[in-house]
Amino acid sequence: MKVIIVGGVAGGASCAARLRRLDEDAEIVMVEKGPYVSFANCGLPYHVGDVIERESDLLVASERLFREHFRVDCRTGCEAVRVDPVAKTVDLRDVGTGDVTTESYDKLVLAPGARSIRPPIPGIDLRGIFQVRTVPDAREIREWIERGTSFLAGMEKYSGFQTVRPKMHAVVVGGGFIGLEMAENLVARGFDVTVLELADQVLTPLDLEYGNLVRNFLELHGVHVVVGDGVARFERNDEGEALTVTTQSGRTFPADLAILSLGVRPETELAQQAGLEIGERGGIRVDEHMRTSDPDIFAVGDAVEVRDFVTGEWSLIALAGPANRQARIAADVIAGRDSAFRGTQGTSIVGLFGDAIAWTGASEKTLQRLGDTDYEKIYLYPNSHAGYYPGARPIAMKLIFRKSDGRVLGAQAAGEDGVDKRISHIALAIQLGATVFDLEQAELCYSPPYGSAKDPINFAGMVAADVLRGDLPLSHWESIDGGFVLDVREMPELAVESVPGAVNIPLGQLRDRLHEVPRDRAVHVVCRSGQRAYTAARLLRQRGIDAHVVSGGMLSRAIVSMK
Amino acid sequence: MKVIIVGGVAGGASCAARLRRLDEDAEIVMVEKGPYVSFANCGLPYHVGDVIERESDLLVASERLFREHFRVDCRTGCEAVRVDPVAKTVDLRDVGTGDVTTESYDKLVLAPGARSIRPPIPGIDLRGIFQVRTVPDAREIREWIERGTSFLAGMEKYSGFQTVRPKMHAVVVGGGFIGLEMAENLVARGFDVTVLELADQVLTPLDLEYGNLVRNFLELHGVHVVVGDGVARFERNDEGEALTVTTQSGRTFPADLAILSLGVRPETELAQQAGLEIGERGGIRVDEHMRTSDPDIFAVGDAVEVRDFVTGEWSLIALAGPANRQARIAADVIAGRDSAFRGTQGTSIVGLFGDAIAWTGASEKTLQRLGDTDYEKIYLYPNSHAGYYPGARPIAMKLIFRKSDGRVLGAQAAGEDGVDKRISHIALAIQLGATVFDLEQAELCYSPPYGSAKDPINFAGMVAADVLRGDLPLSHWESIDGGFVLDVREMPELAVESVPGAVNIPLGQLRDRLHEVPRDRAVHVVCRSGQRAYTAARLLRQRGIDAHVVSGGMLSRAIVSMK
Ligand SMILES: Cc1cc2nc3c(=O)[nH]c(=O)nc-3n(C[C@H](O)[C@H](O)[C@H](O)COP(=O)(O)OP(=O)(O)OC[C@H]3O[C@@H](n4cnc5c(N)ncnc54)[C@H](O)[C@@H]3O)c2cc1C
Numbered sequence A, B: 001m002k003v004i005i006v007g008g009v010a011g012g013a014s015c016a017a018r019l020r021r022l023d024e025d026a027e028i029v030m031v032e033k034g035p036y037v038s039f040a041n042c043g044l045p046y047h048v049g050d051v052i053e054r055e056s057d058l059l060v061a062s063e064r065l066f067r068e069h070f071r072v073d074c075r076t077g078c079e080a081v082r083v084d085p086v087a088k089t090v091d092l093r094d095v096g097t098g099d100v101t102t103e104s105y106d107k108l109v110l111a112p113g114a115r116s117i118r119p120p121i122p123g124i125d126l127r128g129i130f131q132v133r134t135v136p137d138a139r140e141i142r143e144w145i146e147r148g149t150s151f152l153a154g155m156e157k158y159s160g161f162q163t164v165r166p167k168m169h170a171v172v173v174g175g176g177f178i179g180l181e182m183a184e185n186l187v188a189r190g191f192d193v194t195v196l197e198l199a200d201q202v203l204t205p206l207d208l209e210y211g212n213l214v215r216n217f218l219e220l221h222g223v224h225v226v227v228g229d230g231v232a233r234f235e236r237n238d239e240g241e242a243l244t245v246t247t248q249s250g251r252t253f254p255a256d257l258a259i260l261s262l263g264v265r266p267e268t269e270l271a272q273q274a275g276l277e278i279g280e281r282g283g284i285r286v287d288e289h290m291r292t293s294d295p296d297i298f299a300v301g302d303a304v305e306v307r308d309f310v311t312g313e314w315s316l317i318a319l320a321g322p323a324n325r326q327a328r329i330a331a332d333v334i335a336g337r338d339s340a341f342r343g344t345q346g347t348s349i350v351g352l353f354g355d356a357i358a359w360t361g362a363s364e365k366t367l368q369r370l371g372d373t374d375y376e377k378i379y380l381y382p383n384s385h386a387g388y389y390p391g392a393r394p395i396a397m398k399l400i401f402r403k404s405d406g407r408v409l410g411a412q413a414a415g416e417d418g419v420d421k422r423i424s425h426i427a428l429a430i431q432l433g434a435t436v437f438d439l440e441q442a443e444l445c446y447s448p449p450y451g452s453a454k455d456p457i458n459f460a461g462m463v464a465a466d467v468l469r470g471d472l473p474l475s476h477w478e479s480i481d482g483g484f485v486l487d488v489r490e491m492p493e494l495a496v497e498s499v500p501g502a503v504n505i506p507l508g509q510l511r512d513r514l515h516e517v518p519r520d521r522a523v524h525v526v527c528r529s530g531q532r533a534y535t536a537a538r539l540l541r542q543r544g545i546d547a548h549v550v551s552g553g554m555l556s557r558a559i560v561s562m563k
């Protein structure tokens, strides 16, 4: 059996390695048009930021390793340019010489990844504008930065001559996770960074309020973020000068360096040319065995559409974990096994200036788009570990679950500590079909530096379960306008911020001042995070008052009201 | 309804708070014989170590909060001394005055916790020997330390008089998690610490090789650890001098301070006196609703026996998470709800000198004790996050799973980074009935600082699944004696350590040197962690050789051979 694999990085390389382990006799040819196989795409922003200092650290496995350990005929600088699915051949072009040879296959695996979206914006080809997909891309950016800064650094050598090094400007076009990672790393390299995003928020998989939370956080760290405004053109007057980036609304930004990270589009050229079915979202259509519409051609990774595990929709998920797993499944199937991909939850995380933002499963806006109303959401702010042990940090969490059966649907979280852990827990819970009642009873590691006797996951489960059992009728900030707001915080807390028109009765006085709370209408109870409000609401309801807990309290108000 | 709750910390306080939320009208009396309710037992070692500096930080909730927020009649310094289950009364003794009053109840909740085991060792009551269960215990230890050190510190004030401050010695009796946390914190306070443990390992819930790993790690950090030797007596010749601790084997250790942490025993005095059923392990017997043999008396926390979630055995688990959850369930049931405790997995974690050791579910030795042979184990050493991003650390992991159906049974792990996350994932997986095939397809947060495209959890699942699918026949170090050992590492690696008698053929040369591998007997393939050995074994097996992968490779050998 001869297998040709197109693409030699996450999907291609994983498929080749697994296939060799399963079939020592297969002839495996892996072609990669770029200069490297098996490199760490995900590390590129950190190499630009000099966090990963050596380029060689990005090379996870070498051509030589593929030859020696896996006996894979591994060819870099070799591009697949045409597939003939009837003759079962691929035309391969030597990138260096341009020579094209034709190679036959029994099975073909397409793992060509995705390409950066490059809209036809005037000036997009000017020098100083980069994308970040390959090792050479990162190298070019580093060289550009170092050229720029070494010139200025030289000036410091003139003794007695003091110079204020002018701040360099960078514009990052696109507020997806790669754009934001680049923004952070460019700040680390001393740039004044502006992120331009056409959508009304950064990190569009997040719900708007979490997108706003991230945007505000970036701004706190000195990154300028512009949303709802796309790039209209790039201009450069003179070689020595910075670019000028002009937005659709007419704002202009100087840019010594610009990064294009407008997202990616599945690389489907070969697949289309071969007549393979392309899905509704523009990715190669595959079944759960990663088989395309041609039974001898498989496709994996960023190039394909996969089922969303929660919603069942076709979706495009350009992430390394799914790519690696899909590749392993394709290899299994080619080797005659029955493996199947279970779909993806889109579990993601972005580290930014020491904080992490992560999400998994369905967002509220996805459910709204699907017209799904059988869900509820809660906001909470538990500590990352026991509050009495130094270093505990609040985690802002949003949990989305089915109203009818308690199934966990999705979550979003942000914070300095323990975010990856909690969103990964929820990802696992979603995969395993868990309900909020399961989270309520989860038994996770606890000692003071690592968690709490009630872990944030337990809290999320408890609060959600309380909601479903009818013990904790919820209000959300967006829907209490004009209602009666009862603030049960203590006086000093009110000074920080309070809700105009709210009546304040601290929880400890509530039982004695019940007569001050109206009985003829809904009462929305507020505290800092919702916890005291819940205790208050419990007692009010048992005294005949229609009390609701405003989910997430003042902490959520701060997020929800961010513009 | 009048409810009396005995014990005002993890179980008692949680029960009181939840009960009030569910029932505004109940009369709730919570009695605590000590001076504080709701304190952080788990923080005590860190308060001794001055990591948690202020005693007040240990007080999670105050009596006042219980009165004001929860309208709980909260009485400290009040001991329940007798229960009359027929009259439904409790005798309460004022610890200050000795006065006893009798109080009636409709429902009684026992949350008295556990008491430190204090065997009748000669000298056990001498000054300078402490236990660590309460805030006053921690305060006494701190004062003892500070008295000792302030005397010496004073000497430094004499100008021109240089003194080498003599090292103070501490002996920790008992190598359970509290003992080890105390050892770490006493090292932080400048002590030379010796841990004495009667069993043949520290942290007895772990399997022996992990116990040894921890012991060696402690020794690397300067803690002397003695196993298989108990304390015979404590002696003190003179007030000024240190204690002498003599072991059963006759060894002696000086101790300016000794900590007794020989484990705990359920506090069952009241329950026994009341005629409640006591279980086989010595804890109060309760059903899944936390009801004792008397339908109006509930018991929770360290005082009760609970079902082990994996083995179904009755067990004693003195941990805060289960105590809190059981208490919440007891409150639910008292308030007329149907909540049930699902049992415990014993999920635990200990932080030691920057590393963490954690475990969940069944250990191998528990399965062996039960005569259960339907299990397999794997050892692996994945990186805590992407290896190319700075700060990645290996995690030593042992995963135990059902041979027949792949169900995850238990895990143990140790390392500097990400251990809590992975053991908590596995705890959740066990709770949800997951198999290793589920772990294989888990989709966890990945970006370089936070994980890997294949997370340690995926690796564990993949390796275990490979084993179950018959692709990866395993060997374990304890069972390859005399077999043919093939080492596929590279030459420089052999210099570090190698297996006597092993034949070395680096993986890259194996295909060309197949004739050097015997075909008439089992071949045990070894590399650093097992990964290359697996690739080697795959190719050997497809060439007719009975190859087995030595699980965990040389890294496991180092652990397994620790004495
Ligand atoms: C900067 C950056 C940061 C990222 N960070 C993360 C992260 O933190 N977490 C995460 O999960 N994911 C991250 N990703 C996404 C992740 O890298 C991809 O999802 C994953 O690499 C996709 O694997 P793939 O095999 O489908 O495509 P790729 O890994 O992109 O590999 C495709 C390869 O195919 C080659 N190719 C294409 N067409 C041809 C052809 N015709 N002939 C020969 N070769 C061809 C390309 O040159 C390319 O090298 C990041 C990506 C980038 C670019």
Ligand SMILES: Cc1cc2nc3c(=O)[nH]c(=O)nc-3n(C[C@H](O)[C@H](O)[C@H](O)COP(=O)(O)OP(=O)(O)OC[C@H]3O[C@@H](n4cnc5c(N)ncnc54)[C@H](O)[C@@H]3O)c2cc1C
Pocket (backbone or CB within 6 Å): A446, A447, A448, B006, B007, B008, B009, B010, B011, B012, B031, B032, B033, B034, B041, B042, B043, B044, B045, B078, B079, B080, B081, B111, B112, B113, B114, B132, B133, B134, B178, B267, B270, B300, B301, B302, B303, B317, B318, B319, B320, B321, B323
């Ligand atoms: C030093 C230390 C460190 C720990 N670290 C951890 C950790 O990291 N992780 C973890 O999960 N667990 C840890 N634990 C265990 C955890 O604290 C216990 O499992 C938990 O507190 C048990 O709750 P409980 O309510 O059953 O008992 P406790 O919290 O001990 O409360 C029982 C209370 O009842 C009172 N009492 C007893 N009898 C009477 C009576 N007759 N009348 C009135 N009052 C009475 C006692 O004074 C006591 O205050 C640690 C414990 C200690 C001591």
Ligand SMILES: CC(C)(COP(=O)(O)OP(=O)(O)OC[C@H]1O[C@@H](n2cnc3c(N)ncnc32)[C@H](O)[C@@H]1OP(=O)(O)O)[C@@H](O)C(=O)NCCC(=O)NCCS
Pocket (backbone or CB within 6 Å): A008, A009, A010, A011, A013, A014, A015, A017, A018, A021, A037, A038, A039, A040, A041, A042, A043, A060, A061, A320, A324, A328, B379, B380, B381, B453, B454, B459, B462, B463, B466, B529, B530, B531, B534, B549, B552
């Ligand atoms: C590294 C790479 C070539 C894949 O090679 P691979 O051998 O399939 O993958 P890994 O090195 O992760 O090893 C996984 C294999 O080793 C096995 N393994 C891991 N630890 C093991 C252990 N301790 N004992 C035995 N086997 C082990 C796994 O079971 C798995 O084998 P399987 O798939 O047959 O079950 C490919 O993932 C790659 O190119 N990665 C870099 C590119 C990339 O992913 N980019 C995006 C992220 S930055």
Ligand SMILES: CC(C)(COP(=O)(O)OP(=O)(O)OC[C@H]1O[C@@H](n2cnc3c(N)ncnc32)[C@H](O)[C@@H]1OP(=O)(O)O)[C@@H](O)C(=O)NCCC(=O)NCCS
Pocket (backbone or CB within 6 Å): A379, A380, A381, A453, A454, A459, A462, A463, A466, A529, A530, A531, A534, A549, A552, B008, B009, B010, B011, B013, B014, B017, B018, B021, B037, B038, B039, B040, B041, B042, B043, B060, B061, B320, B324, B328
């Ligand atoms: C603190 C203590 C008194 C318990 O009080 P509690 O009110 O039950 O517990 P918490 O403060 O953890 O709060 C949990 C409650 O708040 C609710 N809650 C938490 N966050 C919320 C939010 N954002 N919005 C609404 N409700 C919230 C939870 O659902 C839960 O209520 P429920 O049990 O009715 O579902 C008790 O746990 C205690 O004494 N702890 C210290 C002792 C101890 O545990 N020692 C061992 C560990 S060191």
